[in-house]
Amino acid sequence: xxxxxxxxxxxxVIAAGRIRPLAPGRVIFxxxxxxxxxxxxxxxxxxxxxxxxxxxQSVIRFIGPGEMYGTVAALMGRPFPADAVAxxxxxxxxxxxxxxxxxxxxxxxxxxxxxxxAGQRLFELQDRVGxxxxxxxxxxxxxxxxxxxxxxxxxxxxxxxIDFPVTRQELAEMAGSTLHTVSRTLAAxxxxxxxxxxxxxxxxxxxxxxxxxxxxx
Numbered sequence: 001x002x003x004x005x006x007x008x009x010x011x012x013v014i015a016a017g018r019i020r021p022l023a024p025g026r027v028i029f030x031x032x033x034x035x036x037x038x039x040x041x042x043x044x045x046x047x048x049x050x051x052x053x054x055x056x057q058s059v060i061r062f063i064g065p066g067e068m069y070g071t072v073a074a075l076m077g078r079p080f081p082a083d084a085v086a087x088x089x090x091x092x093x094x095x096x097x098x099x100x101x102x103x104x105x106x107x108x109x110x111x112x113x114x115x116x117x118a119g120q121r122l123f124e125l126q127d128r129v130g131x132x133x134x135x136x137x138x139x140x141x142x143x144x145x146x147x148x149x150x151x152x153x154x155x156x157x158x159x160x161x162i163d164f165p166v167t168r169q170e171l172a173e174m175a176g177s178t179l180h181t182v183s184r185t186l187a188a189x190x191x192x193x194x195x196x197x198x199x200x201x202x203x204x205x206x207x208x209x210x211x212x213x214x215x216x217x
Contacts, residue, residue: 001040001068001071001110001113001114001117002110002113003113004109004112004113005107005109005110009106009107009109012103012106012107013103013107013110014093016095016099016102016103017040017093017094017095017099018093018094018095019042019091019092019093020091020092020094021089021090021091022044022046022086022089022090022091022092023086023089024086024087024088024089025085025086026085026086026090027083027084027085028046028070028084028085028086028092029070029080029083029084030080030083031049031050031051031079031080031081031082031083032079032080033079033080034079034080035070035073035074035075035076035077035078035079035080035097036074036096036097037070037074037094037095037096037097038068038070038071038074038075038094038095038097038100039068039069039070039071039084039092039093039094040066040067040068040069040092040093040094041063041064041065041066041067041069041090041091041092042065042090042091042092042093043065043090043091044065044086044087044088044089044090044091044164045062045063045064045086045087045088045090045152045163045164046062046063046069046084046085046086046087046090046092047059047061047062047063047084047085047087047170048060048061048062048063048069048082048083048084049082049083049084049085050081050082050083051082051083057173058173058174059170059173059174060082060174061124061174062087062148062151062152062164062166063084064151064152068114068117069084070084071100071114071117072114072118074097074100075097075100075101075114087164087165088164088165137175137176137177137181137185138185138213139213139214139215140175140176140177141171141175141177141181141182141185141186142210142211142213142214143175143214143215144171144174144175145162145171145195145202145204145210146204146207146210146211146214148162148166148202149162149204149207152164153204156203158196158197158203158205159195159196159203159204159205159206159207160203160204160207161197161201161202161203161204162201162202162203162204165200165201166200166201166202167200168182168183168186169182171186171202186202189210192209193205193206194206194209194210194213195210
């Protein structure tokens with residue numbers, strides 16, 4: 001949202017915001033609450049979790065440094081559609097809705113950036129819906145892992161590690177699968193040395209091999 005702003009405008013945006021640390025597990029906002037604030041992550045990871053009608057929860061996406069969250073709902077005057085929860089020690093900056101609207105009136109590029117970010121999220125959602133509708137579960141899991149390493153991968157001696165903890169259940173929710181299927185698939189890939197790591201840390205050892213399983217994205 002702020003990538004096209006000059007130094008003076010950026011300083012005004014930062015001065016108008018409120019910076020706060022987020023401990024792991026901190027609920028930043030909850031599903032159904034009025035959207036009265038706009039948020040941007042400075043450091044760490046935040047997960048967006050939505051409650052389903054059956055009472056279960058699904059991880060919608062993970063937010064990384066530099067990304068906005070809660071903004072579209074706030075600007076549309078809608079309740080937050082999901083919970084935002086810190087995954088690791090994190091740092092965010094946020095603005096009350098009235099402050100963000102005033103900033104957008106002063107700096108129209110912020111509004112343009114917001115629209116572009118919302119459009120990008122829509123394209124990502126369309127891709128995921130397409131995966132769920134027509135792809136085999138193994139391919140969906142592979143594509144989910146590739147999205148995560150593109151967002152949060154870091155090179156290690158063993159391969160590309162997702163730099164925050166991801167549970168098998170969270171991976172299943174993102175891939176539209178079950179915990180049993182994801183656990184069985186990851187165990188098979190571990191034996192083939194496509195992936196490695198522990199229960200909550202995933203390392204992709206063979207990115208090319210996983211990409212071949214994922215197919216065109």
